[in-house]
Amino acid sequence: MSFMSETLPSPETSTYSREQVIAAYKRFVDDGIMNPEDLPLDDLDVIEAHRIYLAWSEEAMRRADQNPDPAAKIDCSVSLTTLYIDAGFLDPSYLDEVANDLLLEDLGNAEDAGLPEVEARIQTLRDDINARIDQ
Secondary structure: OOOOHHHOOOOOOOOOOHHHHHHHHHHHHHOOOOOHHHOOOOOHHHHHHHHHHHHHHHHHHHHHHHOOOOHHHHHHHHHHHHHHHHHOOOOHHHHHHHHHHHHHHHHHHHHHOOOHHHHHHHHHHHHHHHHHHOO
16 A cells, blocks of 8 residues: 555645545555554554644644634534544444544533534434444
């Protein structure tokens, strides 16, 4: 497996999109890895995917922190939390952790902030993920 970094912008000249980060991880799902915790951390392609993820996530969090909308931080957290699922990591134990730990925390933050629309979106995500677990 060889990662083609020349097809992606460098962090010095441009930011990565969420889709580029998903593509960087999807290659591992295509190779049969279903839980991001099973990624071989000494693999150069994994290291590169993590580098891209870190550059993208730092930029996303910076933008959320600068946004006056209280929903921005929660939406950013949800986007970060669901990235691996969107890349195709569908191991049931991983899905359970995302739906019933991480997104549950985001749901509580949305409730505490008085953001019913955000709460509804997060609950819909949780329901969709939990339905995948039950399949």
